[in-house]
Amino acid sequence: MATIVGMEVLDVRFPTSRELDGSDAMNPDPDYSAAYVVLHTDGGPDGYGLAFTIGRGNDVQAAAIRALAPHVVGRAVPEDAQALGDLSRELVGDSQFRWLGPEKGVAHMAIGAVVNAAWDLAARRAGLPLWKFAASMTPEELVSLVDFRYLSDALTEAEALGILRAAEPGRVERIAKLEAEGYRAYSTSPGWLGYSDAKLVRLAEQAVADGFEMIKLKVGGDVADDVRRLKLARETVGPDIRVAVDANQRWDVEAAIAWMTELAPFDPYWIEEPTSPDDVLGHAAIAKALAPIKVATGEHVQNRVMFKQLLQAGGLSVLQLDAARVGGVNENLAILLLAAKFGVPVCPHAGGVGLCELVRHLSMFDFVAVSGDDTDRTIEWVDHLHEHFTDPAVVRGGRYLAPTAPGFSARMHDATLRRFRFPDGPEWTETPSE
Amino acid sequence: MATIVGMEVLDVRFPTSRELDGSDAMNPDPDYSAAYVVLHTDGGPDGYGLAFTIGRGNDVQAAAIRALAPHVVGRAVPEDAQALGDLSRELVGDSQFRWLGPEKGVAHMAIGAVVNAAWDLAARRAGLPLWKFAASMTPEELVSLVDFRYLSDALTEAEALGILRAAEPGRVERIAKLEAEGYRAYSTSPGWLGYSDAKLVRLAEQAVADGFEMIKLKVGGDVADDVRRLKLARETVGPDIRVAVDANQRWDVEAAIAWMTELAPFDPYWIEEPTSPDDVLGHAAIAKALAPIKVATGEHVQNRVMFKQLLQAGGLSVLQLDAARVGGVNENLAILLLAAKFGVPVCPHAGGVGLCELVRHLSMFDFVAVSGDDTDRTIEWVDHLHEHFTDPAVVRGGRYLAPTAPGFSARMHDATLRRFRFPDGPEWTETPSE
Known part of the structure; x- marks a missing residue:
């Protein structure tokens, strides 16, 4: 039996600013x-x-991951649900380390990184891409991975088992469908605030030509600018392409409602992160006021307890799971189960560094083994930094192709690690930073 | 004008386990x-x-504080509300560092430590204990310290100003009252789970003899044990001393209600941390089911946005502010204002390392300049580790004495820093750890 003999942690930064x-x-x-x-x-x-x-702060995040080494180094390589559940339970359950969260922020993201690395290891050893590896587990094994603490008023273990068993028939057909057709993507590339109107129009036209059924625009800087940009985008893509908008937590509750009311004539599909990701009741108030515009959030939602409440309160109608914010695959399985219980579509947050690579596995696993459904589901796509990964996400015709390489796709090229290491890689020493 | 020329961060640990x-x-x-x-x-x-x-993880926390040095070193020593507000805004507003929270966990506690150190510096230069230094500011100055982002649906700046102005009359008399009588304390010392029944009884008797009007017991290990221990405590202290219980997040919502229903015959005053500190809706459900037993929480409540919701939802009836969990004095002022707006008493979490030293300032400042009220307010007291501080908290006759030394009382003795430094202090090198 193989053993984990060491943990290496690197601070890698890309000068995207x-x-x-x-x-x-x-x-x-x-x-x-x-x-x-x-x-x-x-x-x-x-x-x-x-x-x-x-x-x-990426150095602080790296330090937090390093602090988990005693739980990992010397451990048998995890190969099955039992071992992957044990590791997650041990990391989340470290009573001293837990004080730093609990289950949130730097400490929790560190756990997520380690748990995801362990899943990568297990999937590589199984010779399967993560989505297929997870989908090869029985409903009982999958349930054993989940920490139901603090969830039972919304989702019991028995209910979770019921959801997973209901999705057992058809797994094979859905895997075949994903392998043939991939999974729906949407494009955020046209919508960054720093882009000119001309660039927005050009990239929106390109997105439609490329087969995307939805684009997303950043909003929240200036309301007149946002009205102009959303109107432009709507005129460019026509009435049948969805246009979502994303405020990145910019507003208080009343401001969110007022601002979005000005944008409503241009038929925004969802408003993403209208306010603090911590504000469950605020999201609920915004969702009620703005319906039928959907409210989406998740990239900064710290754990399953917050998602539970956002669902209980009607604070979101699109759940934007993030691969690297919560406690790894195990907690994301809990979140997928909560979404399935409440009948809310999961549309993962991606972009960033490696998030497209990771979340495609989670959405495909969800389609095969959890919700069994891809209606109104779509994964964010930003065509950026993929060249640094050994198993990069690929989108064709507006759809993510199903990954085939073993593992969870977080591995970067050695050349990338050497070049972009902070602060001593040549990208940072050869050019002035900031 | 003096300048901050360096930041030193130490990992200090006491082997209390x-x-x-x-x-x-x-x-x-x-x-x-x-x-x-x-x-x-x-x-x-x-x-x-x-x-x-x-x-x-204390090393990770220390790394997070160090990461803030560029914001602090080279800065003019803050002396007034303007400078203390600017520092807080700059730290919370660092858009890259913010990603690590936002405003929660390790990153946010780091901001709190630095902001509190800056307040300590300002109060020392003013020659005043922190509570008096803060209470010397005008309502306008105090309001300028607060970040109202995400609060305006519950508390506007104008409402906050109204609260502070209403507390202006009588500041002098309340300062005199604190200097004469101190501030009510309660004792957690009898109630640790590891203590024997005999020790519990002995310490409960001692607490009453020492003048405490409330004691607190830890619960949540075993329900039969808790029934026996609470019954013993109640029999020991009689009907007129309040006995609070503290579950430290042990339960799910339904378990909290069921467990506390078994303890209800012994008249617990509050149940503290019945479930996840993130579960606003869960706290509200528990509070509704258990009334008139109060629900208390706060030591792990990550920021003002969570407190806002706990108050909006009726999820707490005792607010347990923590000096070192949120973004320092500035955010705690926001939290005191929220509590005043909702008419909920603040009973700070203390114990730990230095928390008694710090929170007494916040409660006394609240009494003088914010709520103007000390009804049903009490500060936790654990008689533990105070000898390491140069301006230790002192409790006499069940009341915290008003501190008189300039500053915020977080300073430790140099000998303590040398002895308990981790991992190289003699306390850790001379005796086996764990």
Whole structure:
């Protein structure tokens, strides 16, 4: 039996703030970054995971991952649901480390990175892409991966088992469908705040030509600008392409309602992150006021307890799971089960560094083994930084192709790690930073 | 004008897990710790602050504080509300660092430690204890310290100003009252889970003899044990002393209601942390089911947005502010204003390392300048680790004495810092850890 013999953690940063890619109302100059973890083994493949950040503080995130090494180094390589559940329980259950969250922020993202690296390892050893590896588990095994603590008033273990068993018939057909057709994507590329109107129009036209059925625009800087940009986008793509908007937490509750009321004539499909990701009741008030415009959130929703409440309160109608914000595959399975219980579509947050690579596995696993449904589901697509990954996400005709390489796709090229290591990689030493 | 010329951050840990002091249902073996920050200046006193943790991960917390140095080093020593507001806004507003929270967990506690150290510095330079320094500011100055983002649906700046103006008359008399009588305390010392029944009875008797009007017991390990221990405590202290219980997040919603229903015959005053601190709706359901038993929470409530919702939803009837969990004095002022708006008493969480030292200032400031009221308010008291502080909290006759030394009281003795530094202090190198 192989053993994890070492954990390596790297601070990797891309100088994206030099362009305006990624600019929005709350994040004017992100340097997309990853606290990158490698689980080295004494036989067979290594495992790769990451936490995504946007620059300063990525070293703190890396330190948090390193702090988990005693739980991992010396451990048998996990190969099945039992071992992957045990690891997650041990990490989340460290009573001293737990104080730093609990189950939120830097400490929780560190757990997520390690748990995801362990899943990568297990899937590589099984010779399967993560989505197929997870979908090869029985409903009983899948339920054993989930921490139901704090969920039972909304979702019991028995209910979860029922959901998973109901999705057992048809797994094979849905896998075949994904392999043939992929999974629906939408494009955020046209909509960054820093782009000119001409660039917005050009990229929106391109998105439609490329087969995307939805695009997304960043809003929240200036309401007159947003009205002009959304009107332009709507005129460019016509009435049948969905246009979502994303405020990146810019507003208070009343401001969100007022601002979106001005944008409503241009038929926005959803408003994403209208306010603080912590404000369950605020999201519920906004959702009620703005219906039928949908409310979407998730990239900053810290854990399953917050998603539970957002669902209970009617605070979201689109759940934007994030691969690297919560406690890894295990907690994302809990979140997929909650969404299935409440009948809310999951449309993952992606972009960033490696998020497209990771979330495609989660959506495809959901379609095969959890919700069994892809109606109104779509995965964010930003065509950015994929060249740094050994198993990059690929979108064709507006759809994510099903990944086929073993693992969870977080591995970066060695050349990338050397070049973009912060602060000592040549990308940072050879050119002035900021 | 003096300048902050350096920031020093120390990982300080006390081996409290060798005894069972501090043991509860979720934290069986804490090593009470502080990520301790010193702001060095080129003239006049230095400033001291800390984040409290319970052991593993304290190094991560220290790294997060260090990451804030570029915002602080080289800055003019803050002396007034304007400068203290500017610092808080700059730290919370760092758009890259914000991704690590936002405004929660390790990153946010780091901001709190630095902001509190800056307040310590300002109060020392003013020659006043923090509570008096803050209470010397005008309502307009106090309001300028607060970040109202995400609060306006529950508390506007104008409402906050109204609350502060209403408390202006009588400030002098209330200061005099605090200096004469101190501020009510309650004792957690009898109630740790690891203590025997005999020790519980002995310490409960002692608490009453010492003048405390309330004691608190940890619960949530075993229901039969809890019934026996609460019955014993009630028999020991009689009907007129309040007995609160604290589950430290042990339960799901339905379990909390069922468990507390078994304890109800012994008249518990409040149930503290019945479930996840993130579960606003869960707290509301528990509060509704258990009334008139009060629901208390706060030590793990991550920021003002969560407190806002707990108040909006009726999820707490006692607000347990924590000096070192949120973004420092500025955010705690927002939380005091929210509590005043909703008419909920603030009973701070203390114990830990330095929390008693810090929170007494916040409660006294609240009494003088915010709520103007001390009805049903009481500050937790744990007689533990105070000897390490240069301006230790002192309780006499069940009341916190008003501190008189300039500053915010987070400073530790140099000998303590040398001895308990982790991992290289003699406390850790000379005796086996764990």
